Amino acid sequence: MLILHCPYCGVDADETELAPGGEAHLKRFGPDSSDEDFEGYLFHRENPKGVHFERWRHANGCGKWFHAARCTTTMEVFGTYSAQLTEPPKEICDKISGKRPGWSWRIFG
Amino acid sequence: MSDVVAALQGAVYDGFAKVEAAGPRGMITVKGDLAASVLKNATTGVAGVDFPGQGEANCVGEKGICWMAPDEVLVLVPYAEVPDAVGRMEKVLAGTHHLIANVSDARALFFVSGLDAREVIAKLTPADVSPSAFRPGQFRRTRLAQVPAAFWMRDAETFEVICFRSVARYVFDLLKTAALPGSEVGYF
Numbered sequence: 001m002l003i004l005h006c007p008y009c010g011v012d013a014d015e016t017e018l019a020p021g022g023e024a025h026l027k028r029f030g031p032d033s034s035d036e037d038f039e040g041y042l043f044h045r046e047n048p049k050g051v052h053f054e055r056w057r058h059a060n061g062c063g064k065w066f067h068a069a070r071c072t073t074t075m076e077v078f079g080t081y082s083a084q085l086t087e088p089p090k091e092i093c094d095k096i097s098g099k100r101p102g103w104s105w106r107i108f109g
Numbered sequence: 110m111s112d113v114v115a116a117l118q119g120a121v122y123d124g125f126a127k128v129e130a131a132g133p134r135g136m137i138t139v140k141g142d143l144a145a146s147v148l149k150n151a152t153t154g155v156a157g158v159d160f161p162g163q164g165e166a167n168c169v170g171e172k173g174i175c176w177m178a179p180d181e182v183l184v185l186v187p188y189a190e191v192p193d194a195v196g197r198m199e200k201v202l203a204g205t206h207h208l209i210a211n212v213s214d215a216r217a218l219f220f221v222s223g224l225d226a227r228e229v230i231a232k233l234t235p236a237d238v239s240p241s242a243f244r245p246g247q248f249r250r251t252r253l254a255q256v257p258a259a260f261w262m263r264d265a266e267t268f269e270v271i272c273f274r275s276v277a278r279y280v281f282d283l284l285k286t287a288a289l290p291g292s293e294v295g296y297f
């Protein structure tokens with residue numbers, strides 16, 4: 001069972017109180033972008049065995065969106081952080097580096 | 110004017126805990142900057158209780174304020190006082206960025222009481238309601254089985270549970286089934 005700490009209301013929410021929102025930190029490419037960028041934005045997703053960054057919504061709770069960093073292999077949660085951030089905060093990256101040296105995910109790591 | 114009737118008003122089930130459907134209760138959603146003194150003044154002025162901190166509910170009798178989200182509280186008042194309470198809060202908050210919505214008729218309220226009331230709630234929610242984790246004064250938005258709900262404790266043996274009115278029957282039946290004599294778990 002996945003339990004994520006909601007950074008907005010402070011509740012440790014069980015997976016069944018949350019709604020998954022897919023991959024984190026996607027950059028939107030709209031009508032004026034190249035076909036390649038648009039295709040990447042629409043279809044290309046990370047599917048790592050290990051460190052992953054996701055969006056979640058505290059649906060059966062305060063209703064807010066937030067970000068989570070976790071390991072898809074062990075279900076270990078490295079941390080959760082504000083939905084307003086466009087990249088993972090340094091303290092979470094440092095924590096991951098301590099536990100998964102050499103990790104990388106998209107442009108981060 | 111027609112008489113106001115709450116969802117399942119008067120329904121009672123006496124199991125190993127008592128489940129009751131409450132009469133109409135005034136519930137007003139207030140959204141805005143919770144740190145602003147004007148919002149605190151507006152809400153505490155009509156509810157007559159201290160402003161709650163994160164995850165808290167300050168309730169006395171039919172009045173209270175529940176912390177719903179970082180930008181939202183639920184103000185409880187007797188049903189008949191809603192128009193007056195809304196008017197007074199609108200006056201205080203005039204000119205500030207805010208939202209006040211009377212949601213009284215969109216909600217249902219239940220009381221679950223008795224020594225083992227905790228067991229009934231614990232069977233239905235993933236939230237930790239053990240005596241060390243959940244006490245009077247705290248407020249939790251969560252789910253009961255398959256629907257969103259929230260609850261707080263009026264005292265050590267009484268939970269007040271709110272849900273959407275459209276699922277009132279479902280929630281009453283859930284609470285009833287969870288309180289069935291013989292189904293005690295005895296965990297707490």
Ligand SMILES: [Zn+2]
Pocket residue numbers: 006007008009010011058061062063064
């Ligand atoms: Zn939350």
